[in-house]
Amino acid sequence: MTTPFGESTRGQAPRVLVVTFALDPTADYVLRELNARRIPFWRTDLADFPTRSTLSAELGADGRWRGTMHDTARGVNLSELRAVWWRKPTPFAFPDTMSGPEQAFAASQAKRAVSGVLGSLPGVLWVNRPERNADCTKPRQLAAAAEAGLHVPETLITSNPADVPPFAERCGGRIITKVLGGIVHTEANTRGQLYTRRVPPEQWNDPRIGLTAHLFQREITDKAYEVRVAVVNGRTFPVAIHAPDGAARLDWRTDSSSLRYSAALLPREVQQGIEAMMWRLDLVFAALDFIVDSRGTHYLVDVNPGGQWAWIDQTRDAITHALANLLEKGSTT
Amino acid sequence: MSVLTDRLPTRSRAINPEPAGPLATRPFGLDALANVAPVAIPSQTFTVDPASQLSVIDGEVCLDTPAHMKNTICNTESDGRDSIGGVDEDQNDD
DSSP: OBOTTSOBOTTOOOOEEEEOOSOOHHHHHHHHHHHHTTOOEEEEOGGGTTTTOEEEEEEOTTSOEEEEEEOSSOEEETTTOOEEEEOOOOOOOOOTTSOHHHHHHHHHHHHHHHHHHHHTOTTOEEESOHHHHHHOOHHHHHHHHHHTTOBOOOEEEESOGGGHHHHHHHTTTOEEEEOSSOSEEEETTEEEEEOOEEOOGGGTTOGGGGGSOEEEEEOOTTEEEEEEEEEETTEEEEEEEEOOSSHHHHOGGGGGGGOEEEEOOOOHHHHHHHHHHHHHHTOSEEEEEEEEETTOOEEEEEEETTOOOTTOHHHHHHHHHHHHHHHHHTOOO | OOTTTTOOOEEEOOOOOOOOOOGGGSOGGGGGEEEEEEOOOOOSOEEEOTTTOOEEETTEEGGGOHHHHHSTTTSOOSSSOSTTSOEEESOOOO
C-alpha cells in the first residue's frame, strides 16, 4: 500500500475515512489539501461495499471492534481510525441477480454492520454522524433554530387544506411552499427540481394539499439578500448571495448562474444562535441558508448538514482549510 | 440517543421510470416541479484516481480539468441540476 507520493504507508495507515460518491468535486478540494499535507486517508463509497470493499471486525473483550475495512488499494485499521467525513455516498450495491427481497436483506445487513461498527468506535470524530444528518429534518431544524433564538419565518406543516387560508391571512396573504426533503424529483425517466414557489390565494385550499404533509411559510417580501453560512466546528464562513429580479429572487437555486456574491458579517446574536442551534442538532458541519430583510433581520430557512460550499469562490479556500484541519486533528477540541 | 440511529442517509442517482399518476391524486407539492427533462444514459464515466483519490471524469482528474469544472456537473452548485444533486434518501441537503 502506498501514498499518492509513492511512499510506503507502513506505520501510517489512513486515520481519516471519507465516504462519498466517485464524483464529488467539493470533497476533492479537501482531499487535495490532505494530500498536500501528506495526511493518509481512504476515500470510499457505500456503493463499493461489498463488491469492491470488505469489512472484517471482531469484538474484543474490552468492547472494542478491531479489524479493517478496505479495498484492494487502501483501507482503515479500525483501531487507528480518528475521523470520518460523511459526504454524499450512494447506496450499497449488490449483484443484479439478487432478487428484490434478497437485495433488501443484503442492504439491511450491510447498513447495520458498516454504520454500526464504524459508529461504535470510540474517539472517532464524525463530520457528521449520518444519523444526525438523517435527524436534521426540516421540522426539527426549524424548531432547533427557533429554540436557539434565531428568527424563523412563520411556518405551517399540515395535511389539512383548511389550515392554509387562515395561516396565509395571518401572513398578510403572501406565503410560499417548499419541499420537506431534497429538491430533485425523478419520474417517467425525467428529472426535475422542486424549488420554493409562491402559493396564490386560489390554491390555498387545494384538496391535493391533503394527499400528504406540506410545508408553508410566510414569504419574506422585503428580502434584501440571502446569506449562505458554512459552519465548521463552530467557525462560520458567511457569504451574501445577491439574486436579480426574477425567479432567482424567490429561490436563488433556480438561476444560480445569475448570482453575485459578496462578503457578509453575521450579527453577534445570529452567530450565537447558530452556535446554539448546531449544538442542539449535534452537527459539526452544516451549510445554512438565511434570508435577510430590509431591516437586517436574519431568517434561518434551511440547514443542510452535508451542504455544498465549494462553488462560492470567496470562502472556498478558508472552508477547505478548516475542514482539512478538523479531519487532520480528529477532534473538535 | 436518537430513535433514528439505524438510518444511513445516502444519495440515489437512479432515475425512476414510473410515470406520474392522475392529477387528482398528485400531491400538491409536486406542482412546483421545474426544469423537467429526459435523462439520457450518462456518456461519462466517474471513477476515483487511484493515487490522489480525487474524482475522475473520463480519465481526467476533475479539479485539474477546467472544461469539467466549468460544466454544471462539476461546478458543485446547489441547484439540483447536476448529477451530484441526486435524490436524497433520509436527508434534506443542498
